[in-house]
Amino acid sequence: xxxxxxxxxxxxxxxxxxxxxxxxxxxxxxxxxxxxxxxxxxxxxxxxxxxxxxxxxxxxxxxxxxxxxxxxxxxxxxxxxxxxxxxxxxxxxxxxxxxxxxxxxxxxxxxxxxxxxxxxxxxxxxxxxxxxxxxxxxxxxxxxxxxxxxxxx
Amino acid sequence: xxxxxxxxxxxxxxxxxxxxxxxxxxxxxxxxxxxxxxxxxxxxxxxxxxxxxxxxxxxxxxxxxxxxxxxxxxxxxxxxxxxxxxxxxxxxxxxxxxxxxxxxxxxxxxxxxxxxxxxxxxxxxxxxxxxxxxxxxxxxxxxxxxxxxxxxxxxxxxxxxxxxxxxxxxxxxxxxxxxxxxxxxxxxxxxxxxxxxxxxxxxxxxxxxxxxxxxxxxxxxxxxxxxxxxxxxxxxxxxxxxxxxxxxxxxxxxxxxxxxxxxxxxxxxxxxxxxxxxxxxxxxxxxxxxxxxxxxxxxxxxxxxxxxxxxxxxxxxxxxxxxxxxxxxxxxxxxxxxxxxxxxxxxxxxxxxxxxxxxxxxxxxxxxxxxxxxxxxxxxxxxxxxxxxxxxxxxxxxxxxxxxxxxxxxxxxxxxxxxxxxxxxxxxxxxxxxxxxxxxxxxxxxxxxxxxxxxxxxxxxxxxxxxxxxxxxxxxxxxxxxxxxxxxxxxxxxxxxxxxxxxxxxxxxxxxxxxxxx
Numbered sequence: 001x002x003x004x005x006x007x008x009x010x011x012x013x014x015x016x017x018x019x020x021x022x023x024x025x026x027x028x029x030x031x032x033x034x035x036x037x038x039x040x041x042x043x044x045x046x047x048x049x050x051x052x053x054x055x056x057x058x059x060x061x062x063x064x065x066x067x068x069x070x071x072x073x074x075x076x077x078x079x080x081x082x083x084x085x086x087x088x089x090x091x092x093x094x095x096x097x098x099x100x101x102x103x104x105x106x107x108x109x110x111x112x113x114x115x116x117x118x119x120x121x122x123x124x125x126x127x128x129x130x131x132x133x134x135x136x137x138x139x140x141x142x143x144x145x146x147x148x149x150x151x152x153x
Numbered sequence: 154x155x156x157x158x159x160x161x162x163x164x165x166x167x168x169x170x171x172x173x174x175x176x177x178x179x180x181x182x183x184x185x186x187x188x189x190x191x192x193x194x195x196x197x198x199x200x201x202x203x204x205x206x207x208x209x210x211x212x213x214x215x216x217x218x219x220x221x222x223x224x225x226x227x228x229x230x231x232x233x234x235x236x237x238x239x240x241x242x243x244x245x246x247x248x249x250x251x252x253x254x255x256x257x258x259x260x261x262x263x264x265x266x267x268x269x270x271x272x273x274x275x276x277x278x279x280x281x282x283x284x285x286x287x288x289x290x291x292x293x294x295x296x297x298x299x300x301x302x303x304x305x306x307x308x309x310x311x312x313x314x315x316x317x318x319x320x321x322x323x324x325x326x327x328x329x330x331x332x333x334x335x336x337x338x339x340x341x342x343x344x345x346x347x348x349x350x351x352x353x354x355x356x357x358x359x360x361x362x363x364x365x366x367x368x369x370x371x372x373x374x375x376x377x378x379x380x381x382x383x384x385x386x387x388x389x390x391x392x393x394x395x396x397x398x399x400x401x402x403x404x405x406x407x408x409x410x411x412x413x414x415x416x417x418x419x420x421x422x423x424x425x426x427x428x429x430x431x432x433x434x435x436x437x438x439x440x441x442x443x444x445x446x447x448x449x450x451x452x453x454x455x456x457x458x459x460x461x462x463x464x465x466x467x468x469x470x471x472x473x474x475x476x477x478x479x480x481x482x483x484x485x486x487x488x489x490x491x492x493x494x495x496x497x498x499x500x501x502x503x504x505x506x507x508x509x510x511x512x513x514x515x516x517x518x519x520x521x522x523x524x525x526x527x528x529x530x531x532x533x534x535x536x537x538x539x540x541x542x543x544x545x546x547x548x549x550x551x552x553x554x555x556x557x558x559x560x561x562x563x564x565x566x567x568x569x570x571x572x573x574x575x576x577x578x579x580x581x582x583x584x585x586x587x588x589x590x591x592x593x594x595x596x597x598x599x600x601x602x603x604x605x606x607x608x609x610x611x612x613x614x615x616x617x618x619x620x621x622x623x624x625x626x627x628x629x630x631x632x633x634x635x636x637x638x639x640x641x642x643x644x645x646x647x648x649x650x651x652x653x654x655x656x657x658x659x660x661x662x663x664x665x666x667x668x669x670x671x
Binding site: 019020021022023024048062065080083084086117119120122124126128134135137138 | 164165167168169200201203341342343344345346347349350382383384385420421422423424425426437438439440441442443444458499500501502503504507508509530539543573575576577578581586589593596597599
């Protein structure tokens with residue numbers, strides 16, 4: 001825990017003088033340690049002359065930020081209209097069933113966190129999913145199975 | 154002789170396995186002792202043909218697609234690297250000369266002139282394909298003349314609001330301030346749209362050039378690109394391009410030795426749809442919750458950190474270089490009515506041939522859906538299309554002859570928005586789509602104004618009753634009342650336009666709500 005805070009403090013020092021520093025800082029923290037621990041709010045607030053409530057307000061406003069450690073991989077399934085027109089609802093149901101989780105939950109083996117996403121910009125190749133930083137298009141249930149299997153290795 | 158092979162690095166191409174195809178082609182060439190150079194170009198936007206591999210020949214590039222890893226060996230067996238040899242029988246995936254593919258040839262690519270042709274992060278390539286001509290011309294003009302050129306071109310905000318770009322610039326130019334900003338709205342959150350992503354991944358320099366021209370025009374020295382977090386590949390491409398542009402003197406304290414400064418930085422958004430609204434975007438850039446601001450003051454007068462700020466969409470800014478290169482009239486000669494120039498249209502959803510079609514305003518939806526889109530992907534009749542993202546109206550078949558033009562769409566109570574077209578086949582349940590529109594608004598509402606914050610949740614509840622067949626007539630009336638409140642009482646377009654998909658679904662497809670057509 002101490003090591004984590006040291007890492008976060010270093011990121012705070014690196015970002016605190018940027019104009020509008022809070023979002024870039026939160027991104028840096030999440031990129032480096034996978035989430036934004038609530039225990040870091042006081043340090044962030046102090047460095048940026050904000051209240052803890054303001055930091056909490058920003059973290060909780062944006063869907064991208066999370067306050068708990070996610071699984072080793074993040075699987076996002078697009079729920080937006082274009083993907084709906086190509087059967088994403090069935091794909092969502094399939095993913096939830098075979099991972100045995102609902103959205104915003106992590107599989108029992110900590111391998112995959114399932115998240116909804118509203119458009120990945122891959123709408124000509126719907127339905128689309130994103131595994132970590134890679135997008136996949138025209139995804140069938142079988143494609144999703146192999147993606148999940150690969151991620152779990 | 155080294156043969157050039159082009160394999161896209163665009164994320165939609167990657168979503169169809171372009172990375173693996175590139176690796177397989179490199180490996181196969183090595184195995185066979187063939188001398189090839191693989192260039193990772195942008196995508197041409199014929200997405201159903203991705204991964205589309207192109208080979209440079211004397212007559213131009215020859216395309217193959219959709220190429221999968223399993224096709225690679227057979228491509229080499231068919232001598233695809235020597236496609237122009239008359240004795241070579243073309244591979245079954247051969248599409249002939251890329252420039253002759255009808256889908257591409259009929260387009261009028263101005264903003265997308267280089268997309269798919271160049272290596273996106275090569276400044277040399279950009280310069281070899283007319284890059285930075287616009288900025289060089291702009292540097293010869295007075296600030297007021299640059300703004301006048303943009304105004305005369307008729308360019309209107311391509312983010313969706315269609316406000317004349319030149320007028321916005323003029324307001325900022327007219328403000329006295331110690332600091333002004335150019336902000337690029339790259340928070341492309343509308344379902345069915347990907348043209349911003351394509352520009353940023355496939356021709357990032359054109360956006361950088363457009364923003365630099367904007368900075369020089371209005372006297373802003375700092376630019377920010379507010380990029381959605383769902384676009385990691387665009388982030389990499391933009392940062393690489395900004396680094397080379399800075400190194401070569403196209404950005405920095407002394408742009409092309411003009412004595413004028415312009416600095417550029419990419420800032421990542423964090424997955425809030427409402428931050429596509431310009432004032433909430435500015436709040437977010439300032440490091441706050443993306444809560445919508447009251448207007449006035451306009452961002453042009455009091456924008457980022459309270460300073461005069463130009464906020465433009467990616468496509469608007471990326472169109473500026475060609476206007477400054479070829480002149481206002483050249484651009485204004487395209488289009489119809491008050492919709493001048495071209496629109497990068499995105500064909501999405503249930504279509505056989507989805508992708509990027511840039512054309513002058515005036516083409517009809519029907520032409521786009523059938524001549525370009527090839528009809529539905531599932532082979533069933535197209536029942537509805539949603540134009541302009543999640544806040545756009547649903548249009549029935551009887552409105553497919555509407556030409557793409559801002560005013561023509563307004564006449565049928567619809568919007569063009571950012572030019573995304575999502576098609577649905579006859580299995581779509583429009584009551585479900587109306588419910589989703591309210592649900593999306595509830596998820597994404599910033600919470601500042603009541604019609605949007607509360608109305609969206611109440612909307613979901615009432616639609617659920619309609620779907621359950623409970624007091625249908627009474628509840629339809631309730632949805633209409635609620636929509637009226639949201640339309641007229643919301644602070645921004647999120648709450649203010651959610652009634653577009655809801656009411657259009659109800660008006661055009663009443664049978665899905667359990668009421669008769671009359």
